[in-house]
Amino acid sequence: MASYSTIKLSITDNGVANLVLDRPEKQNSLSPELHHELLDALDTVEEENGRVLVISGNGDAFCGGMDLERAFLRPRRDGPQEFIQANAAILEAMTRLKHYPIPTVAKIDGWTFGGGYELMGVCDFAIARDDATFGLSEINFGIFPGGGTMWATVHTMNRRKAMYYAATGETFTGNEAEEYGAVTMAVPGEELNQTVDDLVESLLEKNPVTLRFNKEVFEKSRYMTFEDSVDYEMAKMEEMSYLQGEDWIETALKQFEDREFRPGLESYDTGNTDD
Ligand SMILES: CC(C)(COP(=O)(O)OP(=O)(O)OC[C@H]1O[C@@H](n2cnc3c(N)ncnc32)[C@H](O)[C@@H]1OP(=O)(O)O)[C@@H](O)C(=O)NCCC(=O)NCCSC(=O)/C=C/c1ccc(O)cc1
Structure with a gap:
């Protein structure tokens, strides 16, 4: 696996990709090198058949947002084209992440500002320390x-x-972020790792093809009329069934027929985990 200077990437045998933003001395702000390394890491995780991607930050920050000097100030002084070029890779990475084919989890252990909020926001799940600090600080520098x-x-x-937060640049806590719907849940710092691990474990138990369709249909149906969505969801259901080899009938509902599990309370056994 490629070695990076601004991030760390590891993938476990069961497909959990841990991507750590690793510029603690600059609050994990998004420098041009990091933009490229993030994009490269997203390629690698897909190539290596990662099943869940967890993004976190090393040190006091999840992500301090764009590197205001390296990505904004310096390239902008060189001109608008240089500014656009300096930031093209991060915009591509954010777009890739939003459509990433496996579940993505942001583990928020500290400062999260601006572009860091975006990074969290394009992930499917965000689990935060209850005392983490969030801010849309852009307004504070114009x-x-x-x-x-x-x-x-x-x-x-x-x-x-x-x-309110976009216009004032005021900060808010992990607990407030949960209350506003900005994060999936906020937990005490000492429970953060376990909470993320439990979520990852739950996702690993699910059929990966179904998870991919779940995400795609979730995102697209938000912008459709009900009638269009009924059609779309039924068509996608057929596509999914084909691609997962009718696993929901052949394995899952067969297990139900044999009364091996109660679908309201637990997942069927996909054979993907040890237990
Ligand atoms: C509250 C912070 C996060 C922590 O404060 P601290 O604990 O006292 O720590 P330090 O301020 O000492 O931070 C350590 C070092 O990290 C640096 N740093 C800390 N965030 C940074 C940083 N975003 N940059 C560049 N050096 C930094 C900070 O300057 C300092 O550098 P140095 O004095 O050289 O040791 C503080 O550093 C701070 O206010 N950081 C800036 C946060 C911020 O406003 N981020 C920018 C959000 S805006 C954004 O992301 C825009 C997205 C965008 C995307 C695309 C678009 O087209 C348009 C917009």
């Missing part, structure tokens, strides 16, 4: 949340809170 951060904000927080 811009609005851009490059997809506004999208992540309005799609993860309710309207009133989204506008």
Whole structure:
């Protein structure tokens, strides 16, 4: 596996990819090198058949947002084209992540600002320390949340809170983030690792093909009429069944027929985990 200077990537035998932003001396802010390494890591995780991707930060921050000097100040002084070029890879990485074919989990252990909020927001799940600090700080240096951060904000927080924090740049805690719908859940710091591990374990128990379709249909159906979505969901159901070899009939509902599990309370045995 490639070695990186701004991130760390490891993949366990059972397919859990741990991607750690590793610029603790700069609060894991997103430098141009990091943009490219993140993109490369996303390729690697797919090539290595990762099943769940967990993104976290080393040190006090999950992610301090864009590197204000390396990605903004310096390239912008060189001109608009240089600025666009300096940031093209991170915009591509964010877009890739939003459509990433496996579940993505942001583990939030500290500061999360601007582009760091976006990184969290394009992940499927976000588990935060209850005392983590979040902020849409762009307004504090004269811009609005851009490059997809506004999208992540309005799609993860309710309207009133989204506008309030985007316009004031005030910070909010992990507990508040949970209350506003910005994170999946906030937990005490000492429970963070276990909570993420439990979520990952639960995802590993599921059929990976179904998880991929679940995500795609979840995202697309949000923008459809009910009638269009009924058609779309039924068509996708057939595609999924074909691609998973009718596993939901042949294995899952067969196990139900044999009364081996209660689907309301537990997952069928996909054969993907040891127990
Ligand atoms: C509250 C922080 C996170 C922590 O404070 P601290 O604990 O006192 O730590 P330090 O401030 O000492 O941070 C350690 C080092 O990290 C540096 N650092 C800490 N965040 C940074 C940083 N985002 N950059 C560049 N050095 C930093 C910080 O300057 C310092 O550098 P140095 O003095 O050289 O040791 C503080 O560092 C801070 O306010 N950081 C800036 C957070 C911030 O506003 N981030 C930018 C959000 S805006 C954004 O992401 C925009 C996205 C966007 C995307 C695409 C678009 O097209 C348009 C927009």
